[in-house]
Amino acid sequence: MNKKTPLSTYTLKNLMLEALGYTEKDIDPEGHYFKQFDYAGTQNDLFRITEGLAIKKGMLSDDVKLPRTAWGCHGHNLFENSNTNFSQKEIERLFEAFSILLNQNVISPGMYRNSPFLPFFHVTDHGLKCIEENEILPYDSDGYLDQIRKISAIDNWVLYYMTEAIKCFNSGCYNAATVMIGLSAEKITLDLIESFKNYLNKHKTSFIYKNGFTFQGDIDQAFITAVDNERHISVKYSKFIKYFNNIKNHDSTISGILDPSARNTFYDFIRLSRNEVSHPSDIIKNETETLLIFISFIKYVKLQTKLTSVLNTI
Numbered sequence: 477m478n479k480k481t482p483l484s485t486y487t488l489k490n491l492m493l494e495a496l497g498y499t500e501k502d503i504d505p506e507g508h509y510f511k512q513f514d515y516a517g518t519q520n521d522l523f524r525i526t527e528g529l530a531i532k533k534g535m536l537s538d539d540v541k542l543p544r545t546a547w548g549c550h551g552h553n554l555f556e557n558s559n560t561n562f563s564q565k566e567i568e569r570l571f572e573a574f575s576i577l578l579n580q581n582v583i584s585p586g587m588y589r590n591s592p593f594l595p596f597f598h599v600t601d602h603g604l605k606c607i608e609e610n611e612i613l614p615y616d617s618d619g620y621l622d623q624i625r626k627i628s629a630i631d632n633w634v635l636y637y638m639t640e641a642i643k644c645f646n647s648g649c650y651n652a653a654t655v656m657i658g659l660s661a662e663k664i665t666l667d668l669i670e671s672f673k674n675y676l677n678k679h680k681t682s683f684i685y686k687n688g689f690t691f692q693g694d695i696d697q698a699f700i701t702a703v704d705n706e707r708h709i710s711v712k713y714s715k716f717i718k719y720f721n722n723i724k725n726h727d728s729t730i731s732g733i734l735d736p737s738a739r740n741t742f743y744d745f746i747r748l749s750r751n752e753v754s755h756p757s758d759i760i761k762n763e764t765e766t767l768l769i770f771i772s773f774i775k776y777v778k779l780q781t782k783l784t785s786v787l788n789t790i
Contacts, residue, residue: 482565489573495525497607503528505544516587519595520551614770629785634660650761671787689722733783
């Protein structure tokens with residue numbers, strides 16, 4: 477396959493993290509993986525497993541066959557089109573990604589019974605936790621979408637928009653991907669507002685309000701009037717925040733899902749990212765910043781969808 481751009485350092489770092497936790501025999505020529513060796517090996521082992529994983533995910537060609545190398549050997553220097561499918565730029569970024577994992581205390585120099593020095597290394601206790609929580613990147617379309625599918629009560633339109641977003645991202649259409657993520661965020665927001673209407677209707681007689689908060693009639697009807705008269709979703713959301721934050725006695729199940737500052741930050745981040753590319757503004761999104769939106773969006777979807785579900789059921 478022809479790569480449009482070299483894999484970024486951030487992408488390679490996440491691939492390395494996933495490679496450290498990989499436990500199948502299908503990507504290393506010798507069938508090895510790090511868990512077999514108590515999560516220790518050499519830099520060469522990590523680069524080889526990372527390359528095998530990138531090939532499996534379709535992120536890298538397999539024109540050059542990976543060398544059969546015993547575990548824990550220094551191996552050979554990587555050369556483009558000779559003993560690796562990585563380009564020169566990607567090889568340089570592999571070194572950068574390896575340094576990031578070192579600096580983040582995911583890995584540490586030294587391999588028990590082999591050498592206390594690099595290129596030998598072992599995975600730290602902190603690193604093992606990071607492996608468990610490894611972020612799935614949109615390059616892995618099925619893996620990324622599976623994270624969304626597994627979210628309880630996820631809306632089908634959110635899944636549809638995110639499927640389109642991944643197709644755009646993997647085609648190098650980063651502005652279009654950002655727009656589709658924004659549509660997903662807006663659908664989540666509309667669902668949240670509808671669930672809040674039901675919540676207000678069911679519990680309006682038991683609410684205690686903050687001083688200075690006023691409205692006409694019943695709170696549910698006042699909120700419906702306030703949001704239904706607005707066309708822009710961002711304004712609707714600000715009305716939701718106003719009403720939500722002025723109720724003092726939310727059930728602890730609700731108030732503990734997402735604190736106000738985080739809730740606003742997530743929404744504003746997605747909204748502003750979408751708005752700057754959905755109108756003529758001469759802005760071109762790049763791979764890295766779009767990738768960061770994809771990663772943060774998973775947490776956003778989980779929290780907002782959970783809040784919507786709780787509001788509907790409590």
